[in-house]
Amino acid sequence: MSRRRLILLAVALGPLLGVLGPGAAAPAPSTHTVRMEATSFQPADFAVRVGDTVVWRNEDPFPHTATSTAFDSKVVAAGGSWRYTPRAKGAFDYVCTLHPTMKGTLRVE
Amino acid sequence: MKLVAIVVAGLLAVSVAVASAQAITDAQIAHIVVTANQVDIDAGTLAASKGSNAEVKKFGQQMVTDHTGVNKQASELAAKLNVTPADNPTSQSLKAGGDKNVAALKGLSGAAFDKAYIDNEVAYHQAVLDAVDKTLIPGATNAELKALLVKVRPAFVAHLEHAKMVQASLGR
Numbered sequence: 101m102s103r104r105r106l107i108l109l110a111v112a113l114g115p116l117l118g119v120l121g122p123g124a125a126a127p128a129p130s131t132h133t134v135r136m137e138a139t140s141f142q143p144a145d146f147a148v149r150v151g152d153t154v155v156w157r158n159e160d161p162f163p164h165t166a167t168s169t170a171f172d173s174k175v176v177a178a179g180g181s182w183r184y185t186p187r188a189k190g191a192f193d194y195v196c197t198l199h200p201t202m203k204g205t206l207r208v209e
Numbered sequence: 210m211k212l213v214a215i216v217v218a219g220l221l222a223v224s225v226a227v228a229s230a231q232a233i234t235d236a237q238i239a240h241i242v243v244t245a246n247q248v249d250i251d252a253g254t255l256a257a258s259k260g261s262n263a264e265v266k267k268f269g270q271q272m273v274t275d276h277t278g279v280n281k282q283a284s285e286l287a288a289k290l291n292v293t294p295a296d297n298p299t300s301q302s303l304k305a306g307g308d309k310n311v312a313a314l315k316g317l318s319g320a321a322f323d324k325a326y327i328d329n330e331v332a333y334h335q336a337v338l339d340a341v342d343k344t345l346i347p348g349a350t351n352a353e354l355k356a357l358l359v360k361v362r363p364a365f366v367a368h369l370e371h372a373k374m375v376q377a378s379l380g381r
Contacts, residue, residue, distance in 0.1 A: 137360070138359075138360045138361075138362075138363050138364075139363035139364040139366070139367050140363060160278070160360075160364070161278035161279055161281060161282040162274055162275040162277075162278035162279065162364070163274060163275075163278075178278055198271055198275075198371075199364065199367035199368075199371065200367060200370050200371050200374060201363065201366055201367040201370050202367060
């Protein structure tokens with residue numbers, strides 16, 4: 101490989117290595133969506149990082165809740181949504197208090 | 210018990226009426242869906258005001274909210290598909306059974322009302338689920354109508370489970 105090609109390669113890979121390298125900062129918090137649809141949480145089992153935001157979007161024509169020991173959306177109207185940003189790690193089982201068959205787990209890693 | 214027997218007999222008549230039909234049309238299915246929801250809205254409205262147990266009242270109110278939401282969506286879909294819901298013997302039996310139930314409930318009060326209402330809700334949701342599975346979903350021709358029925362079905366399962374929970378709590 102010529103010297104010129106090596107330089108080009110370094111220029112191309114530099115930013116990539118910087119992101120992936122051991123000194124890189126943690127990825128920026130992101131936003132995830134859990135749909136309340138067909139009287140279920142989709143996806144029902146979901147993993148996020150501390151500081152990420154989870155948005156529960158109600159796509160059914162009637163209200164739902166997302167309720168656990170750690171969080172409680174209260175009633176989310178049809179077409180509405182509720183957002184939550186977990187600050188502590190853990191696995192949180194949650195339910196819709198209006199529809200006892202509707203269950204989910206939020207894993208905060 | 211007598212009240213439940215009346216309603217269940219009515220629903221059996223419904224399945225017989227449906228089974229004897231050669232083919233059910235989407236317009237008839239749309240009418241059955243709207244009627245089935247309305248029957249439960251009527252009973253729920255009564256329970257929300259006349260029920261004595263707090264869970265019974267809350268359940269009644271939720272039935273009003275949920276079934277009103279489903280009916281709104283069903284009516285919007287029918288309008289979009291340019292389908293005019295068509296009255297049929299199944300809808301008529303459902304309506305007659307619902308009216309009988311409400312009339313009987315009006316004659317009761319206190320714990321007797323609560324028990325009769327919730328017993329009927331358990332039987333009714335089970336019967337509606339059977340109709341959804343055996344008649345309405347298999348009979349629906351339009352893909353969007355079929356999808357609506359499939360999407361709404363789990364709510365009826367949740368209502369059935371919820372009604373059984375309330376029923377069990379009344380027995381304690």
